[in-house]
Amino acid sequence: MNVLKRCLYGFSIVSLASMNIQCKSDKKVEETTTEAKATAVVTIEKSAYGTTPKGEKIDSYKLKNQKGMEVDIITYGGIISSLKVPNKAGKSEEVVLGFNSLEQYMKPNPYFGALIGRYGNRIAKGKFTLDGKEYALAINNDPNALHGGPEGFHRVVWTAEEAKSGDNASLKLKYVSKDLEEGYPGNLTVFVTYTLNNDNSLDVVYEATTDKKTVVNLTQHSYFNLSSDFSKPILDHEITIDADKLVPVAATLIPTGKLTDVTNTPFDFRKPKKVGLAIEAKDEQLKNGLGYDHCWVLNNQDKGDRFAASAYDAGSGRLLEVYTDQPGIQFYSGNFLDGTLPMRNGGTYARRTGFCLETQHYPDSPNQKDFPTTVLNPGENYKTKTSFKFSVK
Ligand code: GLA
Numbered sequence: 129m130n131v132l133k134r135c136l137y138g139f140s141i142v143s144l145a146s147m148n149i150q151c152k153s154d155k156k157v158e159e160t161t162t163e164a165k166a167t168a169v170v171t172i173e174k175s176a177y178g179t180t181p182k183g184e185k186i187d188s189y190k191l192k193n194q195k196g197m198e199v200d201i202i203t204y205g206g207i208i209s210s211l212k213v214p215n216k217a218g219k220s221e222e223v224v225l226g227f228n229s230l231e232q233y234m235k236p237n238p239y240f241g242a243l244i245g246r247y248g249n250r251i252a253k254g255k256f257t258l259d260g261k262e263y264a265l266a267i268n269n270d271p272n273a274l275h276g277g278p279e280g281f282h283r284v285v286w287t288a289e290e291a292k293s294g295d296n297a298s299l300k301l302k303y304v305s306k307d308l309e310e311g312y313p314g315n316l317t318v319f320v321t322y323t324l325n326n327d328n329s330l331d332v333v334y335e336a337t338t339d340k341k342t343v344v345n346l347t348q349h350s351y352f353n354l355s356s357d358f359s360k361p362i363l364d365h366e367i368t369i370d371a372d373k374l375v376p377v378a379a380t381l382i383p384t385g386k387l388t389d390v391t392n393t394p395f396d397f398r399k400p401k402k403v404g405l406a407i408e409a410k411d412e413q414l415k416n417g418l419g420y421d422h423c424w425v426l427n428n429q430d431k432g433d434r435f436a437a438s439a440y441d442a443g444s445g446r447l448l449e450v451y452t453d454q455p456g457i458q459f460y461s462g463n464f465l466d467g468t469l470p471m472r473n474g475g476t477y478a479r480r481t482g483f484c485l486e487t488q489h490y491p492d493s494p495n496q497k498d499f500p501t502t503v504l505n506p507g508e509n510y511k512t513k514t515s516f517k518f519s520v521k
Contacts, residue, residue, distance in 0.1 A: 169194055169326045170297040172290050177202050178230030184285045186230055189299045191324040196220040197518065199324055204233060205282040206243035206301045206320055208350050213328060216445025216520040221356035223446065223518075225482040228472045234283070237469055239349040242282035243320055244275045246305060246312045247502070248347035249423070249458060249491035252382045256494035258313065258341050258503070265311040272380055275349075277310030281318065282349070291321075298323040307340065314340030314506075329517040336510040343502045344510050345489045351462060351482030354441035354448060358471050361480040362462065363404030366440040369397035369459060371424035375490045377416050382492050383499075387425050395422065400440060403461055403483065419463040419480065423456040423490050429500075433513055437485050445520040452487035452514040455500050460484040487514040 170193045177188035186204045198220065200210035211224040226240055227233055233240070254265035254273035265273035275282065286301040298321050305316040319335040334346040353362055373387045374395045390396040394406035394414055407419050414420070428434050436457050438449045450457070462482045469477045493499040504510050 168292075169295040170292075170324050172292070172297040172299065174290070177204070180204070180230070180234065180285070186285065187288065189288060189290070191297050191299065191322065191330075193324055193326045193328070195326055195328050197324065197328045197330075199322065199330055201299055201301075201322055202230070202233070203286050203288050203301070204230060205241075205284065206286050206303075206322075207233060207282070208241040208322075208348070209233070211330070211350065213446060213518040214520065215356070221444075222358075222472075223352055223354050223356055223448075225351040225353065225358060225477055226472060227470065232470065238464055239275060239282050240469075241350045242348075243286075243301070243346070244349050244486070245281035245318060245346045246276045246310065246316060246342070246344055247273075247494070248275060248345045248486060248488045250274050250381055252380075252492050252495050254311070256343065258343070258494075261313075263311055263313060272382060273311075276312075280310060281305070281346075286320075296323050296325045312342055314338035314342035314504075316342060316344065316504075318346070320346070327517070328519060329515050331513060331515045333513045334510070336504065337506075337508070338504050339506050341503060341505050343494045344504045345493065345502045346510075346512070347458075347486040347488040348514065349484055349486060350516075351465075351484055352439060352448060353482050354439060354446040355444050358477060358481050359475060361404075361478070362483045363402065363407065363480060364441065364443070365403050365483065366400040366442070367397050367403055367459065367483075368400045368438045368440075369424045369457060370427045370435055370437065371457070372398070372427055373425035374413070375423040375425060375456065376413055377422060377491070379416055381417065381421060383423075383490060383496060385496055385498065390424075395420075395424070397424075397437075397459075400438070403480075407461065417463065420459050420461040420483075421463055423458045423488070425490070426452070426454070426456055429455050433515075436487060439483065439485070440521070447519050447521050448485075449517045449519070450485050450487065450514065451517065453512055454487040454489065454514065456488055456490045458484065458486040458488060458491075460486065487512075 177186045196214040198212040212220045250272040291298040300321045321333045323331040493502040
């Protein structure tokens with residue numbers, strides 16, 4: 129209601145004197161609202177994205193700050209469908225691989241932008257035992273279980289709640305995974321909160337509680353290409369990973385159980401190094417992963433939230449720094465992309481045109497007694513945080 133209308137309304141119900149007060153105070157309300165809008169540093173806007181064949185309405189939320197960063201998140205799979213950040217010339221461009229329709233996201237794809245759960249990465253032969261009881265998961269990555277199963281958390285519909293606090297805007301997603309859904313025990317209530325601040329940082333906070341002992345390892349599966357040119361492989365990106373050790377894998381990408389030193393191997397990213405520099409080297413681990421598809425043992429695990437990894441593209445000047453409280457990070461160089469999936473504006477995503485930095489626990493932890501535990505008990509709160517911080521240099 130504008131000031132004039134409010135004043136007329138006031139006139140019909142109150143005396144002239146009180147109307148005067150009413151008009152003044154309304155003016156104040158309106159000024160405050162306009163002021164609030166002008167100072168809303170990070171905005172969040174909802175729009176309809178599509179409808180699933182089952183009739184579920186999928187929404188998209190755009191978080192946007194005043195520094196040229198924009199993130200689109202859809203309630204299907206909690207997928208980051210678009211992430212735009214400025215280059216060194218100040219031009220905001222797309223830096224994540226994605227599609228332009230819900231229909232395409234619903235077709236089989238390698239987890240583009242999605243939330244991953246209940247267990248990120250592989251569980252050997254899809255089996256694990258808790259308190260003497262063996263649980264069997266779907267074998268969706270022969271002979272192993274991958275990324276929480278065929279539907280996991282990446283092909284389900286999340287409910288969403290918007291929140292604002294200070295200079296940030298958040299989207300809090302919720303999903304309840306039922307007891308024995310995808311084979312995992314316990315009703316698991318999961319919240320994932322995406323928060324954009326005005327410092328070009330996107331925080332992802334994962335929370336979960338269970339009513340039965342279970343295993344949990346949540347992560348985010350965005351594929352980045354900081355050049356914004358998705359026809360180019362990411363081999364020129366310089367990667368840094370703050371890790372002295374690697375979780376080596378056998379042929380089916382299941383950890384051998386040992387942790388090995390990265391010194392003098394293609395896995396030493398303690399100083400910035402181009403992805404392409406050693407990716408074709410003769411190395412058993414690179415052979416097993418068809419390139420980089422490994423979990424690094426992050427340093428300073430006792431420090432909680434800390435620097436984990438970075439990626440830099442000299443052409444655009446974009447730098448992505450990843451901070452986390454997790455013990456590991458899976459650096460995946462997009463080896464399985466095969467030129468079959470459509471880009472947003474024509475063309476297809478070729479091999480190694482995107483990379484993932486998935487903060488997480490080590491693969492197959494439920495079967496590896498020496499790895500940090502991924503068990504969650506009733507009464508415990510699973511809470512972890514990862515930040516993706518963008519800048520230019
Ligand atoms: C993860 C895995 C890879 C691959 C991709 C999705 O990063 O480690 O082996 O499965 O997801 O294709």
